[in-house]
Amino acid sequence: MAAKPIAGSIVQARGIHKHFGALHVLKGVDLLLAERELVFVIGPSGSGKSTLLRCLNRLEEPSSGSVMVDGVDMLDARTDINHARQRIGMVFQSFNLYPHMTALGNVTLALRKVAGKTRNEADTLGHAALARVGLADRAGHTPGQLSGGQQQRVAIARAIALEPRVMLFDEPTSSLDPELVGSVLGVMRDLRESGMAMIVVSHEMGFARNAADRVVFMDEGAIVEEGTPAEIFERPVQERTRAFIGQIQRH
């Protein structure tokens, strides 16, 4: 029952359910992402935001539903998942850089082993990706020698070096010291301006107001309400959305 891709939409998730044993974590989530669009996802802890992102690149296997990314049916057994994942960049809250490699090594590993580039080609692309995140001069540093903000930018470089069609961010700034958040958000804004389609799970409401086309509010495994940043932040319709927005704005 593979759904036909809608022209111009880069991600189409329909009716995603996810069970962890008896726990029903996603309860029929539909999410469309247009080319060049930035969708911002908010919701209380445990509402299923991370699980939803992880279902999109199949780090988590959805229990049912369909996921199309860039016209590829991610859940089809015939799909080469490793090939498809190159088209979907992911950035994690805890960076997850490889500590035994340099920044450049982190960025070039998949270029060499998955995209089949030679070491020289990969190094050139890797340096270019590090330059895009403002870390051209840190190529030879290991993660331990970099600040949290720099590490997260290397992680972004690792993803964009593969030239993905869409980027998924799962709380990219949540484990950063406040003074380092700006540098990462700056890189994300540049990326957005270059036309990258993005899904961002985050608590950075200021970033959402400036950069998001659409804000999605999730609660208890379902999308409760979605709209423009102004709609969701200034005039939420649903009671649960209002309560959540009120709660985070008090902080």
Place this chain on the structure above:
Amino acid sequence: MLQTFFNLEIVGAAWRIILAGLGNTVLLSLVVVPLGLLGGLALATLASVRNPWVRWPLMAWVDFFRAFPPLVLLIFLFAGLPFAGVELGGFACVCIAFFLNTGAYYGEILRAGVESVPTGQSEAARSTGLGRLQTMLFVVLPQAVRNVLPDLLSNTLEVVKLTSLGSVVAMPELLFQARQAQSLTYNPTPIVLAAAIYFLMLWPLVRLLSRLENRALAGRG
């Protein structure tokens, strides 16, 4: 006393035999350590598969060969199997016994190492399109090995010592050669010589191990 346990005349007569034994012990170690590591790598890689049809037989395998005394295993292969019509040479028996026994030990160490690597590491690797095996090889194992290096080294020390079991199946390694020399000379000096050689060979490894362990402790503190 010295005339009995460290008779220079006997040293002069036996050193060639003993040196040949040392050479064979080194060669044997160079064969069985990689064999054990290979078996261990296979076991640790398989252990990351969650499927119960892989997991359970694997655990039974590892438990069995860790509980089975390697000397008994070796003698069974050498002296027991011929009754089933399978005659293997001493060298083949030593290789198989070490693959099974030390492979199980290396496997447990490496598995602990693999489990010490945060799952976020493999998730990041998989999200960039690396396959299961590539992720293991390039991302997880290098970190796993680093995390359990003292244990790996300590096990390697045991394996080198255990190569003396080869004497039981007439492998001409250090202990076997020393016993040959002893029975030729009716004097224990060759055994003392062999003991001294074992010590000199393994002591640097022991020192290195101590330093690694101290560093690991300091790193944890």
